[in-house]
Amino acid sequence: MIRSVGLSRTGHVDSAAPRHAGPEDARAVADLLIRSRRAAVGAIPAAVHPDSEVREWTRTVLIAEQEVWLMEDAGSRPLAVLALRDDWVDQLYVDPAFTGRGLGSHLIEFAKSHRPAGLQLWTFATNTGAQRFYLRHGFTVAETTDGTRNEENAPDIRFVWTAPR
Template sequence: MPRIHTRAEDVSFAGSLIDRGWVTIVEDAEGVAGFIAREGAMVHALYIAERARGRGYGSDLLALAQNATEGLTLWTFEANTKAQAFYLAHGFAEAERTDGAGNDEKLPDIRYVWGKETT
């Protein structure tokens, strides 16, 4: 998926998530390998550094969130087919699609849910 925001915007967004206390990170020998930002049942972000992908870090972070609550919800862009496959493989179900009018990027997106009723 192409870059949507500048690096400065990404850093600012990540900082706001950290400031709210929503972030859990995973580290490897090179430093921070990824993070999940969750507020209750809402997953605001799940990101794994390109160098660390394919090592199970995303699955580990998502499992932590799944074990902490009875249900989760999240949004991903329609163009992010890798994320869609990842969430479906982890028991999420598609709940809603939009044309993107309601998000900052104005890009079509999909809401996924996970919980007792979807597993």
């Protein structure tokens, strides 16, 4: 069953259930990733791949090989996406028009419930908003790098979350 995001009068999530994304969602997921990355330039480096490559990667790798979850509006338009690969949060993006409404928080709590042994993820060192978000959700800094191991060559931070005992 597909459930849409219920937003309160203040615009925050008051009811929602992520749904698993399938091959038919690849184009919408890619568009959300592209839109979100573009809106975040400044906080994160610009994408290094053209849109066509992002769409192909989303279809052949992300959707095909990872566990991808969507939060949608009543019209089935994706508002936020979460991709899990083992204990990694590989992607977490919210549509720029819907940030600050609890969608990311809902998805990260969903990820914790599906990976109770722990999670890890990377974020760019310049993305201070994401850093505050993950710290607020109980993640801690595990490692910082100079960026030589990522495509953007931008310094990044690995965060980890371990469930409280």
